[in-house]
Amino acid sequence: MSKEMKKPDPYQLSHQIGYNLRRANQRHVAIFSKHVEGLTPTQFAVLARLWECGALSQNKLGRLTAMDSATIKGVVERLRTKGLVQSSADQNDQRLRLVDLTQAGRAAFEVGLDQALAARLETVEGLTPEEIEVFETLLAKLI
Amino acid sequence: MSKEMKKPDPYQLSHQIGYNLRRANQRHVAIFSKHVEGLTPTQFAVLARLWECGALSQNKLGRLTAMDSATIKGVVERLRTKGLVQSSADQNDQRLRLVDLTQAGRAAFEVGLDQALAARLETVEGLTPEEIEVFETLLAKLI
DNA sequence: CAACATCTGCTTGTATACGAACAATTCTGC
DNA sequence: GCAGAATTGTTCGTATACAAGCAGATGTTG
Numbered sequence: 607m608s609k610e611m612k613k614p615d616p617y618q619l620s621h622q623i624g625y626n627l628r629r630a631n632q633r634h635v636a637i638f639s640k641h642v643e644g645l646t647p648t649q650f651a652v653l654a655r656l657w658e659c660g661a662l663s664q665n666k667l668g669r670l671t672a673m674d675s676a677t678i679k680g681v682v683e684r685l686r687t688k689g690l691v692q693s694s695a696d697q698n699d700q701r702l703r704l705v706d707l708t709q710a711g712r713a714a715f716e717v718g719l720d721q722a723l724a725a726r727l728e729t730v731e732g733l734t735p736e737e738i739e740v741f742e743t744l745l746a747k748l749i
Numbered sequence: 750m751s752k753e754m755k756k757p758d759p760y761q762l763s764h765q766i767g768y769n770l771r772r773a774n775q776r777h778v779a780i781f782s783k784h785v786e787g788l789t790p791t792q793f794a795v796l797a798r799l800w801e802c803g804a805l806s807q808n809k810l811g812r813l814t815a816m817d818s819a820t821i822k823g824v825v826e827r828l829r830t831k832g833l834v835q836s837s838a839d840q841n842d843q844r845l846r847l848v849d850l851t852q853a854g855r856a857a858f859e860v861g862l863d864q865a866l867a868a869r870l871e872t873v874e875g876l877t878p879e880e881i882e883v884f885e886t887l888l889a890k891l892i
Numbered sequence: 893c894a895a896c897a898t899c900t901g902c903t904t905g906t907a908t909a910c911g912a913a914c915a916a917t918t919c920t921g922c
Numbered sequence: 923g924c925a926g927a928a929t930t931g932t933t934c935g936t937a938t939a940c941a942a943g944c945a946g947a948t949g950t951t952g
Contacts, residue, residue: 616862619797619814623872623885624777624790629815629892631774632909634767639910647767648938654762665900671762672772675901677939684937701900701947719759729766732890741891742766744884747875749772775939782940791908808930818931820909827907844917844930 634729641725642718644688648673650722652681653690653707653715661706663696690714777872784868785861787831791816793865795824796833796850796858804849806839833857 619625638647645653651671656662662670668678682705685691690711696702707715730738762768781790788796794814799805805813811821825848828834833854839845850858873881 615801617797617801617858617865619794619801621885622865623869623881623888624774624781625794625815626885626888626892627770627774627777628790630888631767631770632815633892634770635909638767646937647771651762651768654760657760658758658762663900672768672775673938674940676903676941677937679902680938699900699948703901715760722760722765726766730891733887737887737890738766740883741887742764742769744876744880744887745766745769745773747880748873748884749769749776778939789907806930816908817910819911819933820907822932823908842918842930846931 634725637728638722638725641728642721645714645718648677648681649685649690650715650718652678652685653711653718654722656691656705656707657712657715661704663699663702664693664705665702667705685711688714777868780871781865781868784871785864788857788861791820791824792828792833793858793861795821795828796854796861797865799834799848799850800855800858804847806842806845807836807848808845810848828854831857 635647638650642650648671652667655667655670659670664678664682665675667682668675671678673681682691682693686693688710689708691705692708693703693705696704730741733741778790781793785793791814795810798810798813802813807821807825808818810825811818814821816824825834825836829836831853832851834848835851836846836848839847873884876884
């Protein structure tokens with residue numbers, strides 16, 4: 607090593623949690639796309655939440671899927687175009703648009719469920735079951 | 750609870766690692782933006798990697814910062830516009846564009862360093878030091 | 893009741909991320 | 923040496939994410 611002396615790396619990008627969160631997220635998105643055809647993780651999250659909760663206002667749906675109002679508007683629109691959700695004005699509050707699953711959306715969730723769970727398995731395949739549990743717990747503390 | 754019987758939630762979105770990775774990443778990006786002015790985490794990653802490695806080809810830089818060629822092109826262009834990097838043709842391989850920090854880029858990295866480390870601290874503030882170490886280790890196994 | 897604050901959905905612009913495609917350049921194997 | 927494969931950078935289109943801003947509707951307070 608006849609190179610000039612390098613200052614020790616003060617940041618060490620590869621060890622930064624933020625950087626690695628991004629990489630883990632990217633990896634998960636790629637795996638999800640491999641398993642679940644025609645739906646992004648974000649779109650599937652919307653289907654899942656509507657399946658769980660029933661009709662929600664668009665803004666509430668965004669809050670329950672960690673998306674801001676601009677983002678949820680786009681996602682709902684694309685799902686509506688796919689025929690998987692429907693939206694309508696709320697009779698009780700003129701500000702709200704209610705979003706609900708269509709039959710096709712219900713079916714898409716149910717078909718996609720096994721695929722999404724397979725994607726989940728592949729995402730964590732480098733960890734033991736105990737590690738998975740620890741990771742989930744710590745991750746939940748981070749958000 | 751006189752509601753009709755609900756089927757148990759087969760997916761439990763809030764417990765899905767993929768969903769929580771996205772939320773953790775989103776949280777980190779928001780914290781980073783609070784601490785580091787004028788640079789996104791991704792842009793800072795580029796500065797950090799160039800500081801660490803010196804001049805790199807654009808494609809190599811993208812690979813070392815987990816960005817594909819379309820994304821790194823945009824990020825480099827925006828950093829170039831800010832005067833923080835310069836790029837030039839490689840004399841030895843006509844396909845390559847070499848990207849390097851400018852003096853201003855060097856300075857931006859050094860100024861941003863403490864801010865980025867503060868962002869990191871805030872991102873993990875819900876965890877004990879031991880938990881942080883475990884999380885980092887498990888996260889590294891995921892990517 | 894009215895003024896003000898808050899909420900909702902929408903629009904716009906910027907940044908990231910990726911797939912597909914392409915042209916030019918370099919590498920590889922015969 | 924040459925054909926084919928691989929690499930690089932660029933372009934384009936789609937999806938997500940967010941900040942800022944806005945109009946209209948609803949909630950809160952005096």
